[in-house]
Amino acid sequence: MPELTLYHAAPSRSSIVRWMLEEVGEPYEIKLLRLSEGDQQRPDYLAINPMGKVPALKHGDVVITEAAAICTYLADAFPKAGLSVPIGDPRRGIYLKWLFFGPGCLEPAVIDRAAPRKEEPRRAMLGYGDFETVMNVLAKAVERGPWLMGEQFTAADVVIGANVRWGMMFKMLPERKEFTDYAARIMARPAAQRAEAKDKEWQAA
Numbered sequence: 569m570p571e572l573t574l575y576h577a578a579p580s581r582s583s584i585v586r587w588m589l590e591e592v593g594e595p596y597e598i599k600l601l602r603l604s605e606g607d608q609q610r611p612d613y614l615a616i617n618p619m620g621k622v623p624a625l626k627h628g629d630v631v632i633t634e635a636a637a638i639c640t641y642l643a644d645a646f647p648k649a650g651l652s653v654p655i656g657d658p659r660r661g662i663y664l665k666w667l668f669f670g671p672g673c674l675e676p677a678v679i680d681r682a683a684p685r686k687e688e689p690r691r692a693m694l695g696y697g698d699f700e701t702v703m704n705v706l707a708k709a710v711e712r713g714p715w716l717m718g719e720q721f722t723a724a725d726v727v728i729g730a731n732v733r734w735g736m737m738f739k740m741l742p743e744r745k746e747f748t749d750y751a752a753r754i755m756a757r758p759a760a761q762r763a764e765a766k767d768k769e770w771q772a773a
């Protein structure tokens with residue numbers, strides 16, 4: 569029995585973790601939820617994630633939720649995969665910055681753009697400031713490549729990369745060369761291809 573269980577719905581934010589698990593390379597099992605049937609609100613699942621959301625990851629007896637936290641956790645728990653910047657490495661701070669930038673800035677900026685608020689909020693009130701600044705900061709970070717941390721692919725690329733790919737797919741990110749090139753580098757990764765193929769298999773079933 570694998571020690572890792574992903575509570576998953578495809579495609580959804582739990583696909584970020586499925587890709588991460590493929591990068592890690594440890595055995596895992598999947599428990600599929602049908603969001604349209606309300607599986608995420610059933611008492612047995614709410615006992616796992618009271619937010620009623622996927623993903624959730626069980627590792628032994630520990631349950632971790634929030635996609636970016638799960639990716640950070642997996643990178644640290646399985647250092648052989650080389651997806652983390654360990655404590656003590658001076659680059660760790662930058663690595664953490666990108667892991668938090670995903671759910672803290674990039675995702676809310678994109679979602680607010682897709683579903684605008686009735687009243688324009690003041691820039692200072694929004695943790696991400698404004699959409700254009702987020703796009704410019706991100707474009708500069710991925711421009712040089714190949715990855716956010718330079719030559720090392722890390723969990724931060726899974727978190728940010730999944731958002732970039734998803735944003736491009738749904739035309740929620742501008743078609744900037746920095747983003748299309750970064751998305752192409754991501755899709756050349758065998759683990760990303762495996763995760764996508766497995767998710768598509770389920771969707772077709």
Ligand SMILES: N[C@@H](CCC(=O)N[C@@H](CS)C(=O)NCC(=O)O)C(=O)O
Pocket residue numbers: 580581582603608620621622623633634635636671
């Ligand atoms: N902050 C959470 C968000 C998770 C989330 O919103 N998941 C969606 C799927 S993309 C979900 O479970 N939706 C079902 C629902 O809200 O009923 C994370 O980053 O993991």
